[in-house]
Amino acid sequence: MTGRVIPLGRIAGIPIRLDSSWFLIFALVTWTLAAGYYPAEFKGWPRWEYWMIGAVTAIMFFISVVLHELSHALVARYFGTSVQSITLFIFGGVSRLGGVPASATREILIAAAGPAASLLLAAVFRVLEPAASALAPAALALLRYLAYINLMLGLFNLIPGFPLDGGRVFRGIVWGVTHDADRATRVAGTVGRVVGYLFVLFGVWQILGGNFINGLWISFIGWFLENAAMSEMQGQAILEILTGHKVREAMRPDYTSVPADRTLQQLVDGHVLVHGQRSFLVERDGRVVGLLTLHGITRQPRPSWPTVRAEDVMIPRTKMRTTRRDADLRDVLEHMDRDGVNQLPVIENSHLSFAKTSSTSIVDG
Ligand SMILES: [Zn+2]
16 A cells, blocks of 8 residues: 555445555556557547546446455455455555454455456356447447456466465465464465565566566566565564463553643643653543543644643543453454554553552553
8 A cells, every 4th residue: 555545435334445556557557448458459449439448447447346355355244354444556456354264264265255256247247248249349348358357357366375365265275274374374475475476577577578568567566465475474473473472571561641631732742742652541530531642632633732631532441442461462462453553551450540550551562
């Protein structure tokens, strides 16, 4: 992901978003189709028609990508894994799942659902071709290309290079066979990196053969895949290091609590700027009543800082996620990552009045 993310709305309750890098690929696909593919395949149309059908095809292609991602997302949700968002970006789409599937079989089915949807779409477009050709040459051209591109999308994603869908299926198979999810990630990640390197090599070979644009694109995809596999493996390595450790070993025992009536300006001047502090427990009468984060402060317009108080923008105690000193560190960090939480108060005793002593800490992730 590169830059700004534009929300498009929700399908089945799942937010669909557009990364700004998508516009680049949209322009590139439209241009390739309007200036290359369509004029070569279907001769004698007016120029504007190539551009129009090019743009329509590009949009239909990205709708196909959304259907591919939705298919992952709905199967994941069926198996009880929450889906946070679907984002379209320069290399296609990505579904952000709230956590790892609970079993190897589920992982395989969730991963396979996307390519299955693409192959099904390809078949549907193929079947509709005769009807379209009776309608208009442009309709035939559109359907023929969509059948082709969905077939490619399905087949490409079945390549067993983690984190492509095929790589996830592969990971699920290794997991099922070895009963060791960590090992499966390492094996699939290694294969994913190899596949990434092979793409780069193939791309370079294409470039040397004079096929510059295609070669560059293939290398670029290979580089992206290798990076993605690498970062999955690094994340896995961190999780494995944490296995068996407890929250108390990683928490920061010192924390700052601030009175609920302190203004944001006072907090910024006295704590954020001086100590670089990013989160505060908010207390009233010696009891923790909420958590205030730097993010919560910066969401407020600056001119309001001298008047808005900590308790006005804090996350109230009832909505605060907390953890315990003896909780499993790996579990906690996986949950924090899933929920997009950067710090988590550790509350030792259910009596909040004790929270002011060293029994409360902030885990900073
Ligand atoms: Zn997929």
